[in-house]
Amino acid sequence: MPFNIGIPGLILILIIALVIFGPAKLPEIGRAFGNTLKEFKNATKDLVSSNDDNVKEKKN
Numbered sequence: 265m266p267f268n269i270g271i272p273g274l275i276l277i278l279i280i281a282l283v284i285f286g287p288a289k290l291p292e293i294g295r296a297f298g299n300t301l302k303e304f305k306n307a308t309k310d311l312v313s314s315n316d317d318n319v320k321e322k323k324n
Contacts, residue, residue, distance in 0.1 A: 285293060
């Protein structure tokens with residue numbers, strides 16, 4: 265991993281985000297970020313399973 269942030273760095277980023285966006289907007293941003301990660305995970309899982317199916321078909 266090229267970026268070794270650590271706990272103090274994450275806390276600093278959270279404080280900066282809190283100052284910039286305010287406490288009312290942070291839950292919405294977090295929810296949107298979580299949904300984005302979930303969609304990305306599902307898409308990569310679909311690609312990997314699709315690739316695995318293609319490899320199995322070629323072996324048979």
